[in-house]
Amino acid sequence: MKKFMISCEESGHICDKAQYHEATILEKVKFKFHTFMCVVCRQHSKNNTKLTNLINNLKGEHLTSSEKKELKSSFDKELQKHK
Numbered sequence: 001m002k003k004f005m006i007s008c009e010e011s012g013h014i015c016d017k018a019q020y021h022e023a024t025i026l027e028k029v030k031f032k033f034h035t036f037m038c039v040v041c042r043q044h045s046k047n048n049t050k051l052t053n054l055i056n057n058l059k060g061e062h063l064t065s066s067e068k069k070e071l072k073s074s075f076d077k078e079l080q081k082h083k
Contacts, residue, residue, distance in 0.1 A: 004033040011041045019052050 006014070014031040017023040023031070035042040063071065 004030050006030050006034050008034075008038060008041055011035065011038065012044060015041070015045050015048055019048055 011031055011034045014023050014027045018028060018031065031045075035045055
């Protein structure tokens with residue numbers, strides 16, 4: 001059972017790797033086990049997935065200056081909520 005215990009820091013790293021399909025099966029199992037127990041990392045994973053999906057949906061699109069400012073403002077507001 002100790003083989004599957006990882007820190008939140010390692011969980012975050014595996015989460016990032018998994019988003020880009022770079023995590024091994026063992027890492028994914030450890031990550032799933034950790035997020036089953038850790039609410040903070042589970043939320044981080046959800047947020048990371050949302051961000052990745054947003055970025056993937058923007059591919060090929062160009063934002064105007066005002067859209068960039070609005071996006072930055074929204075992003076900054078969301079960051080403030082999590083401090």
